[in-house]
Amino acid sequence: xxxxxxxxxxxxxxxxxxxxxxxxxxxxxxxxxxxxxxxxxxxxxxxxxxxxxxxxxxxxxxxxxxxxxxxxxxxxxxxxxxxxxxxxxxxxxxxxxxxxxxxxxxxxxxxxxxxxxxxxxxxxxxxxxxxxxxxxxxxxxxxxxxxxxxxxxxxxxxxxxxxxxxxxxxxxxxxxxxxxxxxxxxxxxxxxxxxxxxxxxxxxxxxxx
Amino acid sequence: xxxxxxxxxxxxxxxxxxxxxxxxxxxxxxxxxxxxxxxxxxxxxxxxxxxxxxxxxxxxxxxxxxxxxxxxxxxxxxxxxxxxxxxxxxxxxxxxxxxxxxxxxxxxxxxxxxxxxxxxxxxxxxxxxxxxxxxxxxxxxxxxxxxxxxxxxxxxxxxxxxxxxxxxxxxxxxxxxxxxxxxxxxxxxxxxxxxxxxxxxxxxxxxxxxxxxxxxxxxxxxxxxxxxxxxxxxxxxxxxxxxxxxxxxxxxxxxxxxxxxxxxxxxxxxxxxxxxxxxxxxxxxxxxxxxxxxxxxxxxxxxxxxxxxxxxxxxxxxxxxxxxxxxxxxxxxxxxxxxxxxxxxxxxxxxxxxxxxxxxxxxxxxxxxxxxxxxxxxxxxxxxxxxx
Numbered sequence: 001x002x003x004x005x006x007x008x009x010x011x012x013x014x015x016x017x018x019x020x021x022x023x024x025x026x027x028x029x030x031x032x033x034x035x036x037x038x039x040x041x042x043x044x045x046x047x048x049x050x051x052x053x054x055x056x057x058x059x060x061x062x063x064x065x066x067x068x069x070x071x072x073x074x075x076x077x078x079x080x081x082x083x084x085x086x087x088x089x090x091x092x093x094x095x096x097x098x099x100x101x102x103x104x105x106x107x108x109x110x111x112x113x114x115x116x117x118x119x120x121x122x123x124x125x126x127x128x129x130x131x132x133x134x135x136x137x138x139x140x141x142x143x144x145x146x147x148x149x150x151x152x153x154x155x156x157x158x159x160x161x162x163x164x165x166x167x168x169x170x171x172x173x174x175x176x177x178x179x180x181x182x183x184x185x186x187x188x189x190x191x192x193x194x195x196x197x198x199x200x201x202x203x204x205x206x207x208x209x
Numbered sequence: 210x211x212x213x214x215x216x217x218x219x220x221x222x223x224x225x226x227x228x229x230x231x232x233x234x235x236x237x238x239x240x241x242x243x244x245x246x247x248x249x250x251x252x253x254x255x256x257x258x259x260x261x262x263x264x265x266x267x268x269x270x271x272x273x274x275x276x277x278x279x280x281x282x283x284x285x286x287x288x289x290x291x292x293x294x295x296x297x298x299x300x301x302x303x304x305x306x307x308x309x310x311x312x313x314x315x316x317x318x319x320x321x322x323x324x325x326x327x328x329x330x331x332x333x334x335x336x337x338x339x340x341x342x343x344x345x346x347x348x349x350x351x352x353x354x355x356x357x358x359x360x361x362x363x364x365x366x367x368x369x370x371x372x373x374x375x376x377x378x379x380x381x382x383x384x385x386x387x388x389x390x391x392x393x394x395x396x397x398x399x400x401x402x403x404x405x406x407x408x409x410x411x412x413x414x415x416x417x418x419x420x421x422x423x424x425x426x427x428x429x430x431x432x433x434x435x436x437x438x439x440x441x442x443x444x445x446x447x448x449x450x451x452x453x454x455x456x457x458x459x460x461x462x463x464x465x466x467x468x469x470x471x472x473x474x475x476x477x478x479x480x481x482x483x484x485x486x487x488x489x490x491x492x493x494x495x496x497x498x499x500x501x502x503x504x505x506x507x508x509x510x511x512x513x514x515x516x517x518x519x520x521x522x523x524x525x526x527x528x529x530x531x532x533x534x535x536x537x538x539x540x541x542x543x544x545x546x547x548x549x550x551x552x553x554x555x556x557x558x559x560x561x562x563x564x565x566x567x568x569x570x571x572x573x574x575x576x577x578x579x580x581x582x583x584x585x586x587x588x589x590x591x592x593x594x595x596x597x
Contacts, residue, residue, distance in 0.1 A: 060472075060474030061412065061470075061474050061480070062413070063412070063483075065483055194423075197428060198397065200397050204343055204347060206363070
């Protein structure tokens with residue numbers, strides 16, 4: 001049985017939060033779908049809230065503290081990512097975006113990503129496709145076609161809940177499929193570019209990058 | 210090992226009193242610091258270079274020339290000289306002139322400058338930062354070593370039959386350090402020329418400083434300048450001391466909490482844990498500074514930042530006094546005991562003149578034919594990546 005690393009970032013603010021609830025449901029669906037493909041998943045779930053201070057410190061000082069650094073490594077070296085944000089004022093939350101802002105350029109390039117969002121009513125659901133999806137397109141992540149939005153009604157109303165469950169299952173299948181198609185990444189290596197030196201002769205010839 | 214101070218030259222309001230020094234006061238304060246640094250036995254004074262408020266040191270050689278005239282022994286340096294936005298011809302001339310006036314007590318630390326809007330004021334573009342650094346320094350390096358230079362490049366008007374004057378004192382250019390916090394091209398550049406590498410060390414975690422210095426050392430050896438552990442490394446450090454460590458923390462905290470660089474961010478305690486910042490007793494500063502060699506190896510120059518964040522000049526002078534009398538003498542002794550045999554001191558004008566004389570005696574010049582020991586040629590021939 002091969003293995004893939006699945007990172008989950010949930011930016012809910014309360015504990016427990018409906019955002020985390022959705023993240024957990026998506027995770028369970030993806031893990032089950034990977035299992036159907038003979039792949040075991042090693043899952044790391046991160047709450048943005050746990051890193052809130054470190055995130056702001058990083059913005060101000062220019063470097064991540066040790067705990068945040070580990071979280072960034074987890075995201076950067078994952079074979080797949082589930083990212084779930086509450087929708088505030090028409091978009092992802094500031095805390096969620098801050099987590100994305102501290103990633104290195106190219107950190108999520110090609111990484112299969114499943115997007116989720118929560119909000120008070122279904123009227124916020126387009127934020128998933130108008131805000132989250134373009135953000136991850138900018139990062140060159142491989143976002144799966146199904147994004148899952150869960151409004152308050154989706155949790156309470158039995159009919160809506162079963163529709164939500166179907167969307168979650170479909171999204172989990174899509175993420176598992178995308179992750180299964182890619183080889184597992186190697187162990188985490190430092191992503192600061194200090195291991196690959198551009199020889200000075202090339203720098204001198206005008207190749208700065 | 211050399212010990213000294215480096216100053217950014219910021220004009221920052223004192224968060225405790227609300228008072229902001231005038232530019233004139235700040236300039237005089239920097240000079241006063243340099244003079245006291247010599248009196249208390251430090252080896253190096255280095256000034257920043259900035260061309261935007263709230264910083265005053267726009268004209269480093271003017272300031273260093275004035276300090277040179279009023280000192281006898283201290284080495285005058287920069288932290289950093291902007292190799293991107295300055296014309297390399299002007300750097301060659303200004304620092305050669307300073308070198309003559311200061312009797313050779315001059316070296317430079319080159320840096321890029323990270324303030325985007327400054328570049329166009331000098332006809333440049335920050336997006337070319339690395340390329341400017343490479344091209345400008347390659348020209349500067351030649352201007353100090355070749356009497357007549359024909360040169361053509363991307364960023365500056367061509368030179369034909371140009372001689373930079375005055376020629377370096379005793380025919381020996383000032384030693385150059387290359388400073389960078391995170392760009393791997395800079396330790397590579399320092400290693401290529403066999404120059405020094407300086408890591409500011411105070412805004413980033415130790416692990417990062419360690420990796421940058423390791424890269425420099427590895428490439429220094431690759432380019433044939435000597436074993437990796439004999440490369441020339443300098444580090445920054447940031448300290449605030451009182452006899453009683455709790456008093457140091459109490460007094461420094463408002464300056465830390467409001468400092469332009471990290472204010473509003475992490476706590477003093479977290480920042481001190483993650484970076485080399487040390488706030489405490491002189492003994493704590495000694496103990497902490499001695500740990501630097503554990504992650505960068507034996508190194509040659511330690512500069513401390515003491516005048517920043519709006520600290521009043523009276524306090525800064527006290528810090529310098531403590532550094533000179535209580536800290537540096539112990540560090541000199543302890544570092545000397547720990548140092549591996551064979552590790553060289555930082556080059557000085559005297560040592561460079563001696564080295565030049567020794568190599569002239571060892572290798573009498575027979576011909577002016579182009580040297581085949583040019584490391585550029587060696588590198589291209591032996592390094593498959595370079596040839597690609």
